[in-house]
Amino acid sequence: AAAAIGVYEKAGKQDSSVEVLSSVKGSGLVGMRYEQLLDYALPYENADKAFQVIAGDFVTTEDGTGIVHLAPTFGADDARVAKEAGVPPLLVLDENENPVPLVDLQGRFRPEMKELGSKYVKNEYYSDGEAPEKSVDVELAIKLKEEDKAFLVEKYEHSYPHCWRTDKPVLYYPLDSWFIKSTAKKDRLIELNKTINWKPKSTGEGRFGNWLENLNDWNLSRSRFWGIPIPIWRTEEGDEEKCIGSVEQLKAEIEKSIEAGLMSESPLSEFEAGNMSKGNYESFDLHKNYVDEIVLVSDSGKTMRRENDLIDVWFDSGSMPYAQLHYPFENRELIDEGNYFPADFIAEGVDQTRGWFFTLHAIATMCFDSVAYKNVVSNGLVLDKNGQKMSKRLGNAVNPFETLAKYGADATRWYMISNAQPWDNLRFDENGITEVQRKFFGTLYNTYSFFGLYANIDEFGYAEPDIPLSERRELDRWILSKLNSLIKEVGGYYSDYEPTRAARAIQNFTLDDLSNWYVRLSRRIFWKGEYAGEKIAAYQTLYRCLEVISILSSPIAPFYSDQLYRDLTRVSGRSDHDSVHLAHFPKVDESSIDIDLEKRMDLAQRISSLVLSLRKKERLKVRQPLQRIMIPVMDDKMAKRISAVSDLIKSEVNVKEIELLEADNDRIIKEAKANFKLLGKRFGKQMKAVAASIKLMDDSKIAMLEREGKVLLDIEGGSVEFNREEIELTSQDIPGWSVAVDKEITVALDISLSESLIEEGLARELVNKVQNFRKELDFEVTDRIDVALLSHKSIDPAIIANKNYICSEILAESLEIVDDLSIGEPLEVSLSEDVSTRMTIIRSNS
Incomplete structure (x- = not known):
């Protein structure tokens, strides 16, 4: 490679002595033949295809010459590109006519290497004091130099794998292995993967999907001692073999071996076929050191010994759905009829893409033409509050047991699940747990305490029949409508494995709707008046809300939810279950959902919020009554909805009157300006023209934007659509009034005091x-x-x-x-x- 001409300097030659005769691309060298450098041996087959130039995508010019020597027998990348090019590995035949490398399993050269035969390929493999002065690396370098076949010889330090126990160099070695031909089911694996609900979706479509697209056959063999032995017995010649599928079959084969005189007694003599008791299966041991002693007889009468290797432990994990049920020897109906299979969901780290996720999926597809799991949650990492990975070295690790002891399991779980989706990385901050304790659990506790206080005073025990919905206050009907909408929403989130959205929905309902709106506006009902229909309905309504919240929250906050549920039902006797975790998930009462009522109340909440913000701005306490507010309305529907909740708004913000204005009134003048943060990215250099056009919007354009949430504007001769978030609306100040805007709602507050x-x-x-x-x-x-x-x-x-x-x-x-x-x-x-x-x-x- 031209970029590597500088290596001549290392050889003591100057660049000026290098004469470039011609230049050719690397692809132009592909297929060129060269002489064998070390002619000790030839590949036992296809030797005519060896010793040629081939292409590889892992060769660079950063080191060396840009040309590397390949050893397909000892390197994964080398083996791959050599196989693609049809170049054979350098294997020779042993005394049994089996192809083997030029290095044996002890790491020594074979006799074919002549003067190097029986020498270790690395000096580190010798026992202490036995290593020769010159390693084979040095011997080979000298040989090539003497034969004038080496241009440059130097010591070069590079990264090399070492054994973690002995710290000796690891030798990659080609071994015969048993494979599962998973590539034969590649298309079906990909097809079934598309039916799985992956969380996040990108893991299923990206990381796992890409893994399946580039699938190789599954190497089942492992050269270890502890694990499940491969149940295959073969003759020495390898021409006959048997794969054992059960202990019953193995016992029968041993009996044949005894009859043939290959074994004297059976280690399975006490095993009874069909007896599924624990004692029966403890009468033998199938680990390697026992089964390797079992010798079987082939159909032609030859001796058969078990293959040395064990089964990949991930095969064990992937077999879990069936192995745990002793399938197929027991419980066939649980698997075959789909009672215990496939799993509803599994959860593990994203690193299991090539591990458990794959082995479960592969075995289920190949054996049952089914997915092994319907949903999978790929867990993210817990980082410190600055987004750094936790470690003892950095001193930013959090002790989970100390955290649980300090804050409790429920608050910790709620914080973690509500703060980030399980598959996203979480920035862990203990202040967040404190906030959850205060805002969510504190509010829920106070709400129950309020209910319990007045329920005990009035001796409410839910003894009365349910008050019909039509006879309850509008506020009761609204919160029950919101509650049933919440049940539907949270049920959907749980079903779709979206616990974060579920937690946030429950929390928002508890804080904003139940505590801050319903309970606060209903206090007078509870602490004043006689114990009659309206008050009983309010008790029943609040009881139902707390009961449902306890059930909806129980998957995330199991302990507090259970306490709340039992505190409620112990008095009312409305449940046959001793625990919330035995209760049924609430059913949605569609007849209780009133969307128009929810929209009316949403208007009331948003208008009240705007007025309260204006009071805060003007430093006017809510206890100080004010005369009126003005609200422009977009249409008759909006006017009717506000009128229906006007008394509630007046009570909430402490004003005497609400005046509704036409949208195109001349009393509240609105102005539009561009949201530069959103529009800057979209329009770039056109932003100046866009901002000018938005600023010139008239009342009709502004009204359209408020009513429809979008508007068309002329930008440099072209019509462009803008949405509500891209245009900010403000109102001109009115003497004696304070004005605030929230999307389509504008409120003007009279701040004068009589x-x-x-x-x-x-x-x-x-x-x-x-x-x-x-x-x-x-x-x-x-x-x-x-x-x-x-x-x-x-x-x-x-x-x-x-x-x-x-x-x-x-x-x-x-x-x-x-x-x-x-x-x-x-x-x-x-x-x-x-x-x-x-x-x-x-x-x-x-």
Whole structure:
């Protein structure tokens, strides 16, 4: 190779002494013959095809000359390209006419190598003190030099495999092996693989699919001691053989051998065919050191001995579905009728692509024309929080047992599964577990505690018949609709082996829908009013939600879910199961799902969220009532949905009025601007023109974008479609108002405060303070109280105007404004930054 001319310098020659006569590509040398360098022996067959130039895709010019000598007998790559080119390996015939390499199994040259015969190919193979001064490497180099066949001889250090136990060089050696002709079923293996649900899909289609596309026959032989012996007996000449398929067959063959005088007694004499007891199968041992003593007789009367090798241990693993059932000698119906086979799913690391995943698939396909598993989860790695692989050396390894002891198994499992799909790598951060404890499990615990507190007060035990859905509050019907939608969603995720999506759906329902919306908006139902239809329906609704959550969560959080389930059912007696893990998966009640109601409530939640964000921006507490909000609506359907939940929205955000505007109103002016982060990649140099066109969108274009989620704009003479995420909408400020936008929803909040609104805000603030004092003073939730408030000119009008409301909220028998606090311990009350007074609270005697 021209790139390797520099090797002449190493030989003491200068580049100037090199005369290039002609240049030719490597492909032009293919097929050229050359003289044998060491003429000790020739291949026993096809010797005329040896000693020629062939092509190989692993040869480079980075080292050497770009031309390498191949040894097909001792190298995998060499053997592959030589076979493809029809070049024979250098094998000779031994005394039994069997083809063997020029090196024996002890690593010594055979007699054909003349003066090198019986010498080890590596000096490291000699016993201590017996190695010759010159290794055969040196002897051969000298021989080639003396015969003027070596251009350059030098010591060269390169990577070479060594035995991990002895640290001696490993010699690759061609051995006769038994193969499973898996290539004969290649097309069927590929076809069946396409029916498996791989998680992730890329592993099945990519890594595993590519492995099958490039499938080789399966080498079954292993030269080891411990394992399952290959059950094949052969004559010395190899012309007769028997493959034993059962202990019963082996016993019968031994009896024939005894009759032929090859064995004196049977090691299987105590074995009873058809007896499947453990004791019967413990009466013999089929490991190598025992079965190698068994000599069989061929059909022609020759001696037969077992092949030396063992079976690849991955064959054992791949046989697991059948071996565990002692198939085919027992339990045939479990496999043949599909009761225990194929498996619903398996899970292992991606490194099992060529291991367990393949052997299971290969054996099932070749023996049963079936997949071995319907679904497979290829596990990812757990990394540290910075994305580095964990190791003791780096000091970033996490002790799983300490983690479980500190945080609990459920919180750890929920964090890991909800944070990343099992087949993706997970960046493990203990702060994430703490967040899961606080947000999900803390919220779920508090929700159950709330339910338990008031259920115990009212002695609710689910003794009453279910209140019909049509007679329940809209909020009850909504959460039950969402619950049944959740059952359908989570059931689908579990069935499709998507546990992360399932966990996130359960968590979102618990936090956003159940706790933050349903329970918060239903508190008044639970702690006020008589124990009657509406209240009972609310108890039944919340009970059902908690019961379903416990079942849906149980595969991921088995311990807490079981505790929650048993706490619920122990009182209600609604279950015959002692554990959530024995309960049936919830069934979807399609009649309870009201999509229009869910959309109405979704509008209520999103509008409320926008208003609350505006309150936070303007530093206006939710306890401070405001007069109104304005909402432009896209169509009549949107207007009707908002009107249907307007009372709920007003209560949630504490406003008096909701005014609906036409989409093209002139009171809220909307503006559009480009989302540069998304559009920059899409349009590149056109981005300036795109941004200008978006900025010029009129009201009709903006309304279309909000209504349909997409819009067509003219960009440099061409029509281009944009979606809602690619265009950001904002609204111009209105004096005295604050405006926020969320996709198709725009909300304007009137932030001006009248005297009456300020007074009502003070009254609500007082209610909050009294409720906190009740907790601090350890009052029961049902205790009635008497309240005395020290007179204050900024507070008195608010108390007088809202006295009935305040008394109702704090369960007060009396609320008096006094000039002197004579009874009880005075408590400091601050209702705003510049307004404070004192008060007393005592239990009422009436």
